[in-house]
Amino acid sequence: xxxxxxxxxxxxxxxxxxxxxxxxxxxxxxxxxxxxxxxxxxxxxxxxxxxxxxxxxxxxxxxxxxxxxxxxxxxxxxxxxxxxxxxxxxxxxxxxxxxxxxxxxxxxxxxxxxxx
Amino acid sequence: xxxxxxxxxxxxxxxxxxxxxxxxxxxxxxxxxxxxxxxxxxxxxxxxxxxxxxxxxxxxxxxxxxxxxxxxxxxxxxxxxxxxxxxxxxxxxxxxxxxxxxxxxxxxxxxxxxxx
DNA sequence: AGTATCGTGTACTATGTAGTACACACTACT
DNA sequence: AGTAGTGTGTACTACATAGTACACGATACT
Numbered sequence: 001x002x003x004x005x006x007x008x009x010x011x012x013x014x015x016x017x018x019x020x021x022x023x024x025x026x027x028x029x030x031x032x033x034x035x036x037x038x039x040x041x042x043x044x045x046x047x048x049x050x051x052x053x054x055x056x057x058x059x060x061x062x063x064x065x066x067x068x069x070x071x072x073x074x075x076x077x078x079x080x081x082x083x084x085x086x087x088x089x090x091x092x093x094x095x096x097x098x099x100x101x102x103x104x105x106x107x108x109x110x111x112x113x114x115x116x
Numbered sequence: 117x118x119x120x121x122x123x124x125x126x127x128x129x130x131x132x133x134x135x136x137x138x139x140x141x142x143x144x145x146x147x148x149x150x151x152x153x154x155x156x157x158x159x160x161x162x163x164x165x166x167x168x169x170x171x172x173x174x175x176x177x178x179x180x181x182x183x184x185x186x187x188x189x190x191x192x193x194x195x196x197x198x199x200x201x202x203x204x205x206x207x208x209x210x211x212x213x214x215x216x217x218x219x220x221x222x223x224x225x226x227x228x229x230x231x232x
Numbered sequence: 233a234g235t236a237t238c239g240t241g242t243a244c245t246a247t248g249t250a251g252t253a254c255a256c257a258c259t260a261c262t
Numbered sequence: 263a264g265t266a267g268t269g270t271g272t273a274c275t276a277c278a279t280a281g282t283a284c285a286c287g288a289t290a291c292t
Contacts, residue, residue, distance in 0.1 A: 023269060033252055038270055049250060069202030078198065078206055079190050081213050086185030088217060090194060092224040093205075097197050099227055101204060107223055108208040111215055139239060149282055154240055165280060238289070249278075259268070 003070040004043035010060050011041070030055045047071035119186040120159035126176050127157070146171045163187035 001009075014021040027037040032052065039045040047053065050073055057064040068075055082089045096104055130137040143153040148168065155161040163169065166189055173180040184191055198205045212220055 022267075024267070034268085035253085035270065035272095036251060042270090044270095045251090046249075052250085063203055065202045065206040069199040072199065074190065074195050074198050074202075075206065078209050081209050082190050082194065083185040083188065085217065085220070086181045086190075087179055088220055088224075089209075089212075090181040090191065092212075092220055092227075093194050093197050095224050095227040096205075096208075101201065103227070104201070104204055104208055107227075108204075108211050111208075111211040111219070111223075138237080140237070150238085151240065151242090151283085152281060158240090160240095161281090162279075168280085234292095236289105236291075239287095241284105241286075243283085243285105245280100245282075247279080247281105250276095252275075253273085254271105255273105256271080257269095259266105261266080262264095 001070070002043045003047040003067070003072075004041045004045075006070055007056065007060070007067075008041040010062055014060065026056075026059055029059050047073070050076060117186070118159045119163040119183070119188075120157045120161075122186055123172065123176070123183075124157040126178055130176060142172075142175055145175050163189070166192060 011021050011023070011026060023037055023041070024034045027034045030037070030052065032048070036045070036048075040048060047070075048056070050068065053067050053071055053073070054064055056062075057067045065075055065078075082093075096107075127137050127139070127142060139153055139157070140150045143150045146153070146168065148164070152161070152164075156164060163186075164172070166184065169183050169187055169189070170180055172178075173183045181191055181194075198209075212223075
């Protein structure tokens with residue numbers, strides 16, 4: 001699904017039991033012109049900037065990384081992690097490309113439990 | 117070090133024993149205006165596009181991911197790997213942020229040897 | 233001495249990014 | 263019946279990106 005229609009779906013679900021989730025009110029809280037958010041939600045315009053997507057994700061209670069991904073973007077902090085040790089992380093990510101989710105998850109858990 | 121000065125250093129090292137590595141000739145092979153490459157190498161201008169950096173890396177025999185990193189960029193294929201499973205890879209990368217190189221390398225090797 | 237090559241200064245441009253501003257028509261409330 | 267709020271169409275803008283084009287003075291070759 002496209003970024004905009006996904007945002008619209010989420011917002012309208014919120015709107016069902018909270019009328020403060022009208023397009024105008026969300027636009028107001030997030031700091032955008034209603035007309036602009038309208039175009040975004042209909043995918044008439046490209047997704048907004050990373051910062052704006054972040055504020056949108058927070059207001060809608062959605063996962064920031066997921067929303068960014070739907071916009072074809074990668075969070076700036078993740079980019080920095082890779083860039084700091086580029087050839088190393090490049091190799092790792094290409095290895096992990098085909099690995100199943102549970103394997104990636106297991107690795108993340110192992111690392112978190114600090115076994116190096 | 118900045119992207120441009122690094123490129124210049126590499127190119128001039130090549131130039132020492134191969135006079136086909138003049139700024140003009142590299143620019144010619146890579147498909148850029150000499151004046152533009154000159155500005156890039158002196159960091160007068162921002163680093164060029166990912167595609168151009170790729171061609172530059174190839175001509176200079178440098179690691180593409182490293183050169184991209186020095187330009188503050190992440191290779192498009194890596195971005196796609198992350199985006200396809202964003203929350204998952206986001207978590208993994210943030211866990212790996214502080215991990216020492218050898219730990220990351222060990223994981224990459226384990227995954228390559230396919231033990232999932 | 234002449235010319236070929238070198239790196240660089242200056243001016244310009246096309247496309248994309250990330251929006252703002254305002255008017256309009258429709259619906260919902262009271 | 264009036265007005266408050268809703269979503270949207272159209273027009274515009276400031277800034278960044280990713281370069282091209284051409285002229286110039288210095289150096290190197292022969």
